Amino acid sequence: MNAAASGTLLTAADVRELAAALGLRPTKQRGQNFVIDANTVRRIVRAAEVGEEDSVLEVGPGLGSLTLALLGAAGHVTAVEIDDVLAAALPATVEARLPGRAGRFALVHADALRVTELPGPPPDTLVANLPYNVAVPVLLHLLATFPGIRRALVMVQSEVADRLAAGPGSKVYGVPSVKTAWYAHARRAGAIGRTVFWPAPNVDSGLVALTRREPPPTAASREEVFAVVDAAFAQRRKTLRAALAGWAGSAAGAEAACAAAGVAAGARGEQLTVAEFARLAEWKARGA
Structure with a gap:
């Protein structure tokens, strides 16, 4: 089954209607910028190379735009959401839009920076639209906590994407670059415009693809x-x-x-x- 082909993905109107029904006003504090473009979520799922054999960890699912696309392609999806209203509403959205796949979905209502255990099969893939203000700490925490994650595709602020993927000698190479490189090889996987979000952020976004690798051999921790x-x-x-x-x-x-x-x-x-x-x-x- 493919969510993108079955018409289950959220449109821009769907996103606004869901938000209105929940009395939700996106907050800058939690970096809430919801994806409202179905083509963008299809693109993310393709770029993440998600398949039926994959168990996906999604962080910051929001109203479910990307969640539905992931569920249409993956074997299992576990979403971590910190917002009380969003966490309460997402399972019903999944049940309404993809009832045949609801059994493959789990919702964890928690701060991703504090998550140490997950229900269901251990994740092998991370796909996330990470809030700009905590993107790097969340990514590093998840890579450290769940060593079974073999690959990841994260959407972050464009400048953060540059830093994560930078190599030695680059002007933007720094702490995030080195610490990410401890866990994985990172590369830029595309740019995301502002108009695919609601509300539109004041910055551009970028995709970063990561492939797990062993850390360098060393006697140091x-x-x-x-x-x-x-x-x-x-x-x-x-x-x-x-x-x-x-x-x-x-x-x-x-x-x-x-x-x-x-x-x-x-x-x-x-x-x-x-x-x-x-x-x-x-x-x-x-x-x-």
């Missing part, structure tokens, strides 16, 4: 690696010798860490790969 990443980018213009002095205990310690990791102490954080950050963290983890 993820927390230890992320600590040196945070230190290196705390003051972007400083060299590693200066930026890591606090982390390493002194400038001399920072130089020793760089020497052990095989990176130049005069380099800056934006020049290092995630593997090089892992080698820096290893120096401290070994008690050097």
Whole structure:
């Protein structure tokens, strides 16, 4: 069955009618910008390569525009929604629009940043329209918490998409880039215009596709690696010798860490790969 072909997807009028019936006014605080274009949700499902064998985790389903398209293609969908009104209404929308698939749907009423367990089959795919203000923390939390997620497609603010997909040497390469690279390979998967949302946001959006990979081999823990990443980018213009002095205990310690990791102490954080950050963290983890 395909939701897009069966006429079950929400139109712009449907979205506004549902919102009116619920007395809902989208809030900036929770980044509520609902997708009102059926072609956009079809495009997202195609780009995510969702199939019948997949168990999908969706974050921020809102009124259900993307949820219905995912349910039409996936074996199971679990949606995490923080908003009380939206969480209460979504199961009824699924039942009304896709009654034959309602048994494949689960709703978790919670903050995605606090979710540690999910009902139903473990997710192997993440598809989400992430609120701009918490996009990176939510993505990193979910990748860390659910290692069975092998691939993801997230819609985020265009500038955030650039950062997530950036490589070393890029002007926008930073903490989100490195921490995402610990879990997955990220690439830009397209742009999304403002007019497909209601209300229309003041920024453009972008799609980022992620494919899970093993973190670089290291004796350091993820927390230890992320600590040196945070230190290196705390003051972007400083060299590693200066930026890591606090982390390493002194400038001399920072130089020793760089020497052990095989990176130049005069380099800056934006020049290092995630593997090089892992080698820096290893120096401290070994008690050097």
